[in-house]
Amino acid sequence: MERNQIVSLLQYGHTAVSKLLFDYYAKIGLNETQMMILLHIHRFIEDGYPFPTPSELSERVSLTESECTELLRSLIKNDYLEMQKNQDDSQVMYETYSLSPLFKRIIQEQYSEPEPDKDFNQEGELYEIFEQEFSRPLSPMECETINVWLDQDKYKTELIKTALHEAVLAGKLNLRYIDRILHEWHKNGVRTPKEAKDYGEKFRKHQTGKTISKEKEKPPQYPNINWLDES
CATH class of the missing domain: 1.10.10.630 (DnaD domain-like)
Incomplete structure (x- = not known):
């Protein structure tokens, strides 16, 4: 591999992911497929594209577009993901995804006290x-x-x-x-x-x-x- 290629790879960038996601995703009821979809949404949000379509997600994972659609519906329904409506300076409405519900559930799991036996x-x-x-x-x-x-x-x-x-x-x-x-x-x-x-x-x-x-x-x-x- 040439030096320029190595430099190019290093400059490609990194995505910061909280360790809490890796430590708690299973404890709050997520499986690996759901977790990977959420990580890709997190990546899209960091790149300034907060509302990826099922088709765009499907290009990055080994799932069909319809499977990605069902996963998104399930994540929203079960309060791991949220769709938010926003308005720009020109009064144009647009939608974004938010991972706030996911992190709220992780925090609740982290600080919840077990019931006494x-x-x-x-x-x-x-x-x-x-x-x-x-x-x-x-x-x-x-x-x-x-x-x-x-x-x-x-x-x-x-x-x-x-x-x-x-x-x-x-x-x-x-x-x-x-x-x-x-x-x-x-x-x-x-x-x-x-x-x-x-x-x-x-x-x-x-x-x-x-x-x-x-x-x-x-x-x-x-x-x-x-x-x-x-x-």
């Missing part, structure tokens, strides 16, 4: 509740069982508390019984305390109905009378 905060309380109901300290094996529910089975702490409540109502305060309750709920798609409560009520109604049905099936009981005893 309620389950994490409640785990310590969970062991205390079990010990209160059992009226004794938990054994190491019992603690390990609760750990398995939380870490491996991924049961929510509120659901475990609800299962404990069901065991208290049934008068069966042991972890094997509670484990069967949790397994039964999981098998039947029960994931929240409200769903567990509804499921428990349906189950109890069903059991009551079976008991009444069995009682109706019993033959009538007569007093044990000795008909020969006439005295």
Whole structure:
């Protein structure tokens, strides 16, 4: 390569792109194709041409004009890109693209505080509740069982508390019984305390109905009378 060609390449220019775009585009829901379109729009804006057409974008990427049109619509609809109307000194209206929505979303993502993990905060309380109901300290094996529910089975702490409540109502305060309750709920798609409560009520109604049905099936009981005893 000749020296003049090298100089020409160096003078071609550079586009300044914030590192935030590279660090956060995936976190705010953009894929690589969408990101590349936005980078090209950024380049057009820097070059003083703020409203490239789908055809002009298609010439720079491996997408058809119609695909670029759909991408632009999607980016505007999902608040990554904005079309702005402007007016020049001659009162002529013209449109431009703005990447302000994109950077707003990145800033929101960067400074948003994660919601506190309620389950994490409640785990310590969970062991205390079990010990209160059992009226004794938990054994190491019992603690390990609760750990398995939380870490491996991924049961929510509120659901475990609800299962404990069901065991208290049934008068069966042991972890094997509670484990069967949790397994039964999981098998039947029960994931929240409200769903567990509804499921428990349906189950109890069903059991009551079976008991009444069995009682109706019993033959009538007569007093044990000795008909020969006439005295």
